[in-house]
Amino acid sequence: MNLKLDYVLRETAGNFRRNITLTLATVITVTISLTLLGAALLFGDAVDNATVRWKDGVEFIVFMDPDISPELEADVRRQLEDSPEVGGFTYIDKDEAYAEVQDLLGDSPELVEVISAERLPASFRVKPTDTLPERVDELAAAFRTQPGVARVVTASETIRAIEDLSSGLRQRVIIIAIVLLVAAAVLILNTIRMALFSRRRDIEVMKLVGATNWFIRVPFMFEGLVQGVVGGIVAIPLIWLTNNFYSVINEDVSLELLRGFTVDPARVWVLGFQMVGLGAIVGTVGSGIAVSRFLDS
Amino acid sequence: MIRLENVTKVYKGEVLALQNASCEVQRGEFVFLVGPSGSGKSTFMRLLNKEEKPDRGRVFVAGKDIGELPGWKVPFLRRNIGCVFQDFKLLPNKTVAQNVAFALEVIGRPRSMIKSKVPAILELVGLSKKMHNYPDELSGGEQQRVSIARAFVNRPLILLADEPTGNLDPNTSLGIMTLLDRINRTGTTVLMATHDRGIVDKMRRRVVELDRGQIVRDQSRGVYE
Numbered sequence A: 001m002n003l004k005l006d007y008v009l010r011e012t013a014g015n016f017r018r019n020i021t022l023t024l025a026t027v028i029t030v031t032i033s034l035t036l037l038g039a040a041l042l043f044g045d046a047v048d049n050a051t052v053r054w055k056d057g058v059e060f061i062v063f064m065d066p067d068i069s070p071e072l073e074a075d076v077r078r079q080l081e082d083s084p085e086v087g088g089f090t091y092i093d094k095d096e097a098y099a100e101v102q103d104l105l106g107d108s109p110e111l112v113e114v115i116s117a118e119r120l121p122a123s124f125r126v127k128p129t130d131t132l133p134e135r136v137d138e139l140a141a142a143f144r145t146q147p148g149v150a151r152v153v154t155a156s157e158t159i160r161a162i163e164d165l166s167s168g169l170r171q172r173v174i175i176i177a178i179v180l181l182v183a184a185a186v187l188i189l190n191t192i193r194m195a196l197f198s199r200r201r202d203i204e205v206m207k208l209v210g211a212t213n214w215f216i217r218v219p220f221m222f223e224g225l226v227q228g229v230v231g232g233i234v235a236i237p238l239i240w241l242t243n244n245f246y247s248v249i250n251e252d253v254s255l256e257l258l259r260g261f262t263v264d265p266a267r268v269w270v271l272g273f274q275m276v277g278l279g280a281i282v283g284t285v286g287s288g289i290a291v292s293r294f295l296d297s
Numbered sequence B: 001m002i003r004l005e006n007v008t009k010v011y012k013g014e015v016l017a018l019q020n021a022s023c024e025v026q027r028g029e030f031v032f033l034v035g036p037s038g039s040g041k042s043t044f045m046r047l048l049n050k051e052e053k054p055d056r057g058r059v060f061v062a063g064k065d066i067g068e069l070p071g072w073k074v075p076f077l078r079r080n081i082g083c084v085f086q087d088f089k090l091l092p093n094k095t096v097a098q099n100v101a102f103a104l105e106v107i108g109r110p111r112s113m114i115k116s117k118v119p120a121i122l123e124l125v126g127l128s129k130k131m132h133n134y135p136d137e138l139s140g141g142e143q144q145r146v147s148i149a150r151a152f153v154n155r156p157l158i159l160l161a162d163e164p165t166g167n168l169d170p171n172t173s174l175g176i177m178t179l180l181d182r183i184n185r186t187g188t189t190v191l192m193a194t195h196d197r198g199i200v201d202k203m204r205r206r207v208v209e210l211d212r213g214q215i216v217r218d219q220s221r222g223v224y225e
Helices: A005-018 A020-050 A070-082 A094-104 A109-114 A133-144 A157-198 A200-208 A213-251 A253-258 A265-296 B041-048 B071-078 B096-105 B111-124 B140-152 B170-185 B197-203
Strands: A060-064 A086-092 A123-128 A149-154 B002-011 B015-025 B030-034 B056-061 B081-085 B158-162 B189-193 B206-211 B214-219
Touching: A005 A020, A005 A157, A005 A213, A020 A157, A020 A213, A020 A265, A060 A070, A060 A133, A070 A086, A070 A123, A086 A094, A123 A133, A133 A149, A157 A200, A157 A213, A157 A265, A200 A213, A200 A265, A200 B071, A200 B096, A213 A265, B002 B041, B015 B041, B015 B056, B015 B214, B030 B041, B030 B170, B030 B197, B041 B056, B041 B158, B041 B189, B081 B140, B096 B111, B096 B140, B111 B140, B140 B170, B158 B170, B170 B189, B170 B197
Parallel strands: B030 B189, B030 B206, B081 B158, B158 B189
Antiparallel strands: A060 A123, A060 A149, A086 A123, B002 B015, B002 B056, B206 B214
């Protein structure tokens, strides 16, 4: 094929100059859709982190004293096993609790350092047979007075509501983001087609003198790639902004229920680069399709 | 060099462009294709570089059945066939030299080769002094010379000229014909569709006449009618 880089760069630069408004529109659409998609995915991560303890029907958690004797712990376990109102429970020992904390606080290693597995309480995550709030409260209260139990935390209706709301919200934002991403692809397709239309004479001559289809196609695909990547790069700081917003929610003491509503910065970076990659794919594929149609006709 | 075997081409199922046409052109020949508008001259040429496919029959170029040619090889076929048109098809935003260089650039020729070949071919067509002008600064005849330079710079085996003098006055046309004749003398097979009675009668080359898609006359050293 013998494609030369300087040829591709020259052609691409020329196309950008000719279609500056369309190029801008395309980049902005890519940015918005990638930001929304990224924000939705982050939001999902944050919700997962905040509600990790309340998965699979766990309605209340019995935290033991950190320095409880094995006999007292066995008593509580036996009581849970014997109670007809308890459908099932999971025992989380100190090490497992520590692993979970590490996951949640991965972004602040100094916090993880001051916590030792020894000082964390072991706990029972309990799934009652009857999930009616009053019945759950009654059952939880029975354990609260048990010797060796530090405290009992019930999943309030608020948490359930937040979980329901967030999963619905997350789905909707992802749908919007995907629709926007498709719109961005169509816009890129359209931009390339306009560029092709304004250069149909060049392409006619290129075909006439025997340029291969790939030779004609590559500069346009490169143009789409640049649009997608630029859109993705602009989306990274916007995704960071949404992450900061989540952090503000997290730090608001009045929302103690949402403790743990946070995302690891490393994860935000990974997501940012994933969005750039997605932009690159959408841009390149979109323009490739646009040119192919032109070439086949 | 070129062979059509019982070729039929119908557009959109009703317009009959070529009907059972057979014709053979040897290497180094100069052939005029004559006939009224719509008689199939352009279709004849478009079949040769596979811009059109025949509905029936076979087309051979340089001994190969181009119907068998996979799509990705068509560009390589076209590198062996130069094309010249009535409307020149020059790129208005490129200079004369850039227009010619473009033809070499898009088939991936090295820059050193482009640098030496472009001035040489412009010298051949007599436009060395105008290589940095834009097409709209040239006369019609000069523009056609640029277009011929572009078609010939890659030294194709075949040169197809579709009414190359259609937009030019008789004197300028004569100059273009002299140029095509010189190209033909280098061994390039030239196929030229034309309405220009004066030129055909003066040149006395092989004449193939088409009428409603059929070859009605094939005469060496022929005249227009």
